[in-house]
Amino acid sequence: MGQRIDKRLRATLFRDRLARAMGEKGVSQSGLARAVGVDRSTVSQLLSGDETRLPNAHLAAECASALGVSADWLLGLSERPEKLADLMATSLTMTEAPRALIDERIFAWHQEAAGYKIRHVPATLPDMLKTRAMLRWEYEPQLGRTAEQAIGASEDRLAWMRGARSDYEIALPLHELRSFAQATGYYQGLPAWVRREQLNRLLGLLDQLYPSLRLYIFDARRVFSAPITIFGPMLAVLYLGRHYLAFRDSDRVASFSQHFDWLVREAEVGARDVPVILRELLDQIED
Numbered sequence: 547m548g549q550r551i552d553k554r555l556r557a558t559l560f561r562d563r564l565a566r567a568m569g570e571k572g573v574s575q576s577g578l579a580r581a582v583g584v585d586r587s588t589v590s591q592l593l594s595g596d597e598t599r600l601p602n603a604h605l606a607a608e609c610a611s612a613l614g615v616s617a618d619w620l621l622g623l624s625e626r627p628e629k630l631a632d633l634m635a636t637s638l639t640m641t642e643a644p645r646a647l648i649d650e651r652i653f654a655w656h657q658e659a660a661g662y663k664i665r666h667v668p669a670t671l672p673d674m675l676k677t678r679a680m681l682r683w684e685y686e687p688q689l690g691r692t693a694e695q696a697i698g699a700s701e702d703r704l705a706w707m708r709g710a711r712s713d714y715e716i717a718l719p720l721h722e723l724r725s726f727a728q729a730t731g732y733y734q735g736l737p738a739w740v741r742r743e744q745l746n747r748l749l750g751l752l753d754q755l756y757p758s759l760r761l762y763i764f765d766a767r768r769v770f771s772a773p774i775t776i777f778g779p780m781l782a783v784l785y786l787g788r789h790y791l792a793f794r795d796s797d798r799v800a801s802f803s804q805h806f807d808w809l810v811r812e813a814e815v816g817a818r819d820v821p822v823i824l825r826e827l828l829d830q831i832e833d
Contacts, residue, residue: 557600559622565593567613567620581612639792643785651790653703655777660710662778665806667717669773669785670732673700674708675716677747679740712778714759717809719766720823727827738833745828749821756817763815763823771809776802 568578575593579586582605592601592609600606600621610617618624641651656664666672673681678697686693725731727741752761764771773785782802784791793799815823 556622560600560606560620561593561595563615563620563622564609564613567615571613573613578609578612582608639794640789641792643788643790652775655775655781655783655792656710656712659777659780660712662780663713663715664778665715665717665774665776665803667771667774667806667809670722671718671726671744672716675748675751677740677744680736680744683736683740708755713757715762715806715810716760717762717764717771717806717813719771720763720814721766723763723823723827727830738831741831742828745824745831749824752821752824760817761820762810762813762817763820764809764812765814768814769809769812771805774802774806776806779803 568574573581575589576586579589582589584605588605592605601609603617606620607617610620616624643649643651670684671680676684678701681697681700682693685696689696726733726736727745729736729738729741733741748761751759774782775785776782776799779796779799780794782793782799784793793802
């Protein structure tokens with residue numbers, strides 16, 4: 547509650563919320579008085595309809611602590627009764643990001659967001675658009691002999707994701723695609739036939755799935771983004787390497803959505819023109 551309100555109205559709000567919190571916690575006036583370290587008559591006064599004054603900040607904070615709610619909520623300064631630490635614990639989490647194709651956490655987030663638009667800035671090329679040969683080259687050093695099994699299971703998950711009625715917007719930096727086509731940097735040693743097959747797959751998927759799948763290319767010299775996925779209005783996840791940093795509070799998710807919209811507005815290549823760039827990169831691949 548950000549607007550300025552009359553002190554008497556705020557006192558009434560405090561009284562109502564204090565009574566509500568006591569009722570939900572099953573705390574009596576005597577119990578609250580003992581927990582706070584005041585006389586029962588003091589608590590009775592706080593709950594009295596004749597009381598038009600707010601308690602001092604110390605007493606309000608003690609009551610909030612005893613009842614497990616936010617002092618700001620009791621005083622009408624917030625609409626969320628949870629303590630700040632509790633809000634942070636539920637709205638911001640860090641989970642391990644395994645170097646594996648089958649990431650149960652990511653798949654669960656996709657399931658949760660089924661039907662919503664999903665915006666994605668991948669760390670490399672997006673896994674759900676990769677060929678088997680590309681997946682094998684990228685993950686086999688970590689997965690060893692289980693790579694084929696993992697790829698098969700991953701394809702089943704990715705097929706579910708593509709059929710989940712979610713629109714996908716993916717933004718990639720131009721230098722990532724150029725590095726891929728030229729087999730430099732991260733992609734050093736990637737065979738030419740794998741690169742051709744992968745670019746042809748991207749062309750086929752964009753032709754088949756547009757506009758449900760839209761790819762944008764931005765120039766990282768002008769704009770920048772860390773790897774991030776925004777799952778509809780409910781969740782935004784930053785990829786840190788070993789961990790995912792997940793935000794669930796609506797303000798942060800909205801901020802990340804605005805960041806992605808900015809990438810799209812500033813994109814060097816819009817979704818309709820991406821196939822032209824992919825064909826140019828195909829022509830540049832040499833054996």
